[in-house]
Amino acid sequence: MPSFDIVSEVDKQEVRNAVEQVNREVGTRFDFKGSDARVEQSEYELTIYADDPFKLEQVKEILRPRLVKRGIDIRTLDFGKEETIGGGKVKQVVTVKVGVETELGKKIVKLLKDSKLKVQGSLQGDTVRVSGAKRDILQDAIALIRASDLEVPLQFNNFRD
Incomplete structure (x- = not known):
């Protein structure tokens, strides 16, 4: 029968490549100069760190097109709530649904x-x-x-x- x-399914290596591209771009952009903005990956969980909510949104705006170019559908992303961590910095956990x-x-x-x-x-x-x-x-x-x-x-x- x-x-x-x-x-x-989502290719974990493609997610990792997109995260590395985002971190490279954030490191070279002028508006992030001196900022602690970055994206970290643990399996299918991404954690976005930024100095303030505006920069957090900017990092997400960089992340989305990088994932799309790598063939990862944005509908697989589940954005958690923004959390304030020490020193006025913020973070957000993004889960890639598999x-x-x-x-x-x-x-x-x-x-x-x-x-x-x-x-x-x-x-x-x-x-x-x-x-x-x-x-x-x-x-x-x-x-x-x-x-x-x-x-x-x-x-x-x-x-x-």
Whole structure:
């Protein structure tokens, strides 16, 4: 029985490259001269440090296009709240969402069931496995999911006959 997986993946190395580009640009820009503005990465969690909220926004404005150029969808970013740390400095934690969350997975399975396509969707951890009788039906399911407006970018992989 043919099947494929629906996943939401982000390349960690591309995130790291974008963070390094941002830190390099912040280090050379005149408006950040003498500033302690930087971005640090720990797995899929970015922490943005700045001297004040305005500079924090400026660093985020530098970060977004660098991520887009590296092929990372901005919808995967989850911006936490701004926190004030010692000396009037601020920081913000940005989480890069990876994997299909349970709520979104249930939404995808319901979408497939409501479509009357002869496919079955099942949640398997942070992926959704879709199986059907024929390859053509699975391709219709992929088209249906791409056409629906979901808040997370999805990839389709592990296609098996």
